[in-house]
Amino acid sequence: xxxxxxxxxxxxxxxxxxSETRRAAKSARLSPSFISWLQAGPMMLVFLAFFLIPLxxxxxxxxxxxxxxxxxxxxxxxxxxxTFEGCIAQLPDLCTIAKTYxxxxxxxxxxxxxxxxxxxxxxxxxxxxxxxxxWQMGLSLLCTIPFWTSNVIRxxxxxxxxxxxGLVNSxxxxxxxxxxxxEWLLFSEFSVVLALVHLFTFFMVVPIFNSMIRIDKSLxxxxxxxxxxxxxxxxxxxxxxxxxxxxxxxxxxxxxxxGDFITIGVMGGQQIAAAGKIIExxxxxxxxxxxxxxxxxxLVITFLIITMMSRIVDIKKEL
Amino acid sequence: xxxxRPRSFYVLAIFFAAYVxxxxxxxxxxxxxxxxxxxxxxxxxxxxxxxxxxxxxxxxTGIIDLGASFRRSLLxxxxxxxxTVVLSVAAGMAFRRKFxxxxxxxxxxxxxxxVPSIITSLGISxxxxxxxxxxxxxxxxxxxxxxxxxxxxLGAHLTWTLPFGLLIMFAIFNRFDPRxxxxxxxxxxxxxxxxRYVVLPIILPSVIGIGLFGFTLSWDELARSSQAIGxxxxxxxxxxxxxxxxxxxxxxxLGTIISAVSFAVITLALGTIHMxxxxxxxxxxDAGKGxx
Numbered sequence: 001x002x003x004x005x006x007x008x009x010x011x012x013x014x015x016x017x018x019s020e021t022r023r024a025a026k027s028a029r030l031s032p033s034f035i036s037w038l039q040a041g042p043m044m045l046v047f048l049a050f051f052l053i054p055l056x057x058x059x060x061x062x063x064x065x066x067x068x069x070x071x072x073x074x075x076x077x078x079x080x081x082x083t084f085e086g087c088i089a090q091l092p093d094l095c096t097i098a099k100t101y102x103x104x105x106x107x108x109x110x111x112x113x114x115x116x117x118x119x120x121x122x123x124x125x126x127x128x129x130x131x132x133x134x135w136q137m138g139l140s141l142l143c144t145i146p147f148w149t150s151n152v153i154r155x156x157x158x159x160x161x162x163x164x165x166g167l168v169n170s171x172x173x174x175x176x177x178x179x180x181x182x183e184w185l186l187f188s189e190f191s192v193v194l195a196l197v198h199l200f201t202f203f204m205v206v207p208i209f210n211s212m213i214r215i216d217k218s219l220x221x222x223x224x225x226x227x228x229x230x231x232x233x234x235x236x237x238x239x240x241x242x243x244x245x246x247x248x249x250x251x252x253x254x255x256x257x258x259g260d261f262i263t264i265g266v267m268g269g270q271q272i273a274a275a276g277k278i279i280e281x282x283x284x285x286x287x288x289x290x291x292x293x294x295x296x297x298x299l300v301i302t303f304l305i306i307t308m309m310s311r312i313v314d315i316k317k318e319l
Numbered sequence: 320x321x322x323x324r325p326r327s328f329y330v331l332a333i334f335f336a337a338y339v340x341x342x343x344x345x346x347x348x349x350x351x352x353x354x355x356x357x358x359x360x361x362x363x364x365x366x367x368x369x370x371x372x373x374x375x376x377x378x379x380t381g382i383i384d385l386g387a388s389f390r391r392s393l394l395x396x397x398x399x400x401x402x403t404v405v406l407s408v409a410a411g412m413a414f415r416r417k418f419x420x421x422x423x424x425x426x427x428x429x430x431x432x433x434v435p436s437i438i439t440s441l442g443i444s445x446x447x448x449x450x451x452x453x454x455x456x457x458x459x460x461x462x463x464x465x466x467x468x469x470x471x472x473l474g475a476h477l478t479w480t481l482p483f484g485l486l487i488m489f490a491i492f493n494r495f496d497p498r499x500x501x502x503x504x505x506x507x508x509x510x511x512x513x514x515r516y517v518v519l520p521i522i523l524p525s526v527i528g529i530g531l532f533g534f535t536l537s538w539d540e541l542a543r544s545s546q547a548i549g550x551x552x553x554x555x556x557x558x559x560x561x562x563x564x565x566x567x568x569x570x571x572x573l574g575t576i577i578s579a580v581s582f583a584v585i586t587l588a589l590g591t592i593h594m595x596x597x598x599x600x601x602x603x604x605d606a607g608k609g610x611x
Binding site: 032033035036037038039040042043044046047048049050051052053054055056057058061071118121122124125126129139141142143145146148149150151152153154155156157158159160161163165166167170198201230251252255256258259260261262266270276279280283288291292295298299302306 | 324327328331332334335338339341342343344345346348349352360361362363405406407409410412413414416418419420421423424427428430431433434435436437438439441442443444445446448449452471474475477478481485510531532535536538539541542545546555558559562563570571574577578581582584585589
């Protein structure tokens, strides 16, 4: 006993002083559940004030009325009827909102497929081919650093490459493959998809890598020993075990693209309609109930997609 | 047995290298282009080399009041970083025991991460508008707005940074040895002393990681700020505004400066983490290496 006290005293004087004060007695009286509340409470309050209550307001306001310049707190379905205007009258043609959502889903699917392909193989390389821990750390970091830098900068970074007089066009002209600059490289759906892939493949790599790193290497050896080909091991062993990561990554990418309005705005030259952009346009026109109604629709669709995907995997168990 | 690396290694190594090039190539292009000569344009080739465009930004003769936005973004980033670190570590500790509302907090954090930013941003702006209307109606007719950088703006950023902080804390405590705390307790340390002298030093490198996420995510935040920041702009908002109007390399210069801050913070954080890890390795536990 004496020695431990001595060591403590040498190491840090206030360690011993603290143990004698009333603080020790007081904290002993606090019940564990009270301490948990003290610890988790502040974060809960932030989510309550800046996430949960705002979501409730979005739903409430979506049922309010509005005129040119203000909110009218009276029940009205106008936010929704304005949004779905012409959807029945114009049949069999699609109304604006349906077209917009179809386009958003198309972008979503393209970006999802490409990020999944790139993300899977990047994670596979890091998890199975890079043997040294130091290299694994270093290369993972290399993939992460861009995530800590500005998205807008990473979007405008494509301008000097893809623009009318950009590197790609001038390169193609020099080699004589084209006579005129290609216009669809920038401010087009192509550049939107490219930028979204560029920005958000990270969200695929991390969860897939996390799943792969937990795969017991002896399972793979066992598969080889049992005579499985590389492809069979991949399809029957690695992909099923990496599925949680694939699903989580997919949820991230899909929800980001569904709600995106900045990348689509900047890279689409503000010309491409998308689910998130409708909300932005309505807010800029000060039509808050219509914006809120669109937010509710987007939320419902996003929620449906996530529910469908989380059927495949229990997210809570994987984190 | 081993016969060198399989062919798939080389194929995937090339694929990985291409991905890294794809990640960094365009960024590096605009850093280079921000050093265009005074006559230079938005694309290659370079028209001379100068710091003309960077200097122009600092002189304030450019398109926007860069200094004010810069200070605002920096202030907000530092506050978001501090709040994220403190709340994440506290909540992370709470999750090591069972407590009521545990799953509510967990699902709130996950939802906050994946609900599209524009919806969160719109919700916060509606919330503050309604608060403003209430104050105007009941207390003070001349009240302007409660929306602002450090009210709605701070809240909006926290809904983005806190989930990352919490997930990092989960990762830390997944591989934390609780016997270390038991030992401290057996030696008579109070809960606070156990935390301060045992737990915190061990998790410190990861806590700095949380701070890194907190600052950089706030520094570059755009989608959530867009509706919730109030009347003033942050740097990323200014930059986004420029994308539709600018025809000369100002915008690259601004991008380079914003990135320079990001990289300075990343280097500082990673350097500190590296140093702490080395110190831990040198001075840390010798358990298992003993003579017995």
